[in-house]
Amino acid sequence: MSGDQLLERLTRIAAGGCAMIIVGDVPVLPHSFGPSLYTKKGFSFYQELAQKVHAHGCKLCAQLHQSDTRFGGMWKYLPGLVTGTITRDQLRQKVNDATGPYITSLPREKVEEITLAFGQAARLAVQAGFDIVQVHGDRMCGSFSSSLFNHRTDEYGGSPENRARFAVEAVSSIRRVLPDLPIDYKLAIRQENPGYGRAGVLEEELPVFVSLLEEAGVTSFHITLANHGKLTDTIPPRDHPEFGAEGCFLKFCDQVRPLTRLPLCGVGGLTSPDFAEEQLKQGRMDCAGLSRPLLADSQWPKKTAAGQVGEIRPCLRCNQCLSGMMAHQGVHCIYERKEFK
Ligand SMILES: Cc1cc2nc3c(=O)[nH]c(=O)nc-3n(C[C@H](O)[C@H](O)[C@H](O)COP(=O)(O)O)c2cc1C
Structure with a gap:
C-alpha cells in the first residue's frame, strides 16, 4: 500500500478498538525495502503513524526484521518474471533454494553488524513513538534457527543452542540498549509430521529456544507456523488441508505453554x-x-466488546x-468490492 493508504488503514483499525498494532517487517538495517527508521521520510512516517494510533488508545509495535534473501542474486530472474517464463511460485522456490547457502556463508562480521542493528533499530523505533518491539523470529532469525537452512560449522550452526545464537544476540542487543522495553518474539515453529514450514524452530527443539530467548530478555511470545513453505500455509485459507x-x-501455543510463564499471543x-x-478463558x-x-471488519474488537457479535x-x-x-x-478485502457496499 502507499504510505497514505497504510496510515488510513491502520488508523481505522486502531479506531476499531484494537489494543495494539504490530507493524510488519520494519527493517533493522538502513538499506532495505519498506519505510526505514534511518531515513527522514521513513522516520516521519512512523512518527505520524504512532500519533494517529495513540489518539485511539492503541499501542504500536515494530516488527523488527532482517530479510534472509540475497537480493543481488535475484535480479537475474527479473526478466523471466516480467516476460512470464518464470512464475511467482518458481521465483519463490529459487529464493528458498538460495537461503541455505546465504545463511551458511554469511561472514561473522556481517552477522555481528545485523544483530547489533536490532538494538539500533529498536532505539529509533522508540524515538519514533513505538511502544514495544517484536523480533521477527522468521526471516533471518528463522533461517539461522533451522537445521534445513543453517549448515554453518562455527558457533552459529550445529546444535540447537548454536542455531539459536543469532536470535538470542538480536534480542540481547535490544535489551542492552533498552533495559525496560517489552520485547515480543515471533516464534515461528516448524512442524515435521506432516511437514510444514522450513525455517523456524522444530517442535522438539522448543525447550532450548524458549528458555534461551527468555534469558536474553524476551517478555512475550507470538506463536505461529514457520515460513519458507507456501504463503498459504502461514496465511491459510479455510480449505487448507492442515490449517483450515x-x-x-x-496447537503450537499448547506446546509452548508448559515451557514458559510469559504471555503468549495466538494467531491464525x-x-x-x-x-x-x-x-483465552482456557488459558491457551x-x-x-x-x-x-481486521481487514474484513476493523470494528471487530469494538463490536465484540459491545456484545454486537452478529454485526x-x-x-x-x-x-x-x-x-x-x-x-x-x-x-484489498473482498468486502471492498462494490457488490458488498
Ligand atoms: C496482507 C497480510 C500481510 C501480512 N504481513 C505480515 C508481516 O509483515 N509480518 C508477519 O509476521 N505476518 C504477516 N502476515 C501474517 C499474519 O500476521 C497472520 O499470522 C496470518 O495472516 C494468520 O492470521 P489471520 O488468520 O488472523 O489472518 C500478514 C498477513 C496478511 C493477510
Missing part, C-alpha cells in the same frame, strides 16, 4: 469472537492476534487479500 480450522496454530483463523474468548493464549479479520463482517479466509499484496497493488 478456527485457531489453526493454537481467530475469526469468531466466541471461539477466541473461549481459548493470553492475547488474540488478528490479521485478516461483525466475518473474514471468510478466502485469501483474496493476498492477490493484491503479491501483485504489489495493495491489500
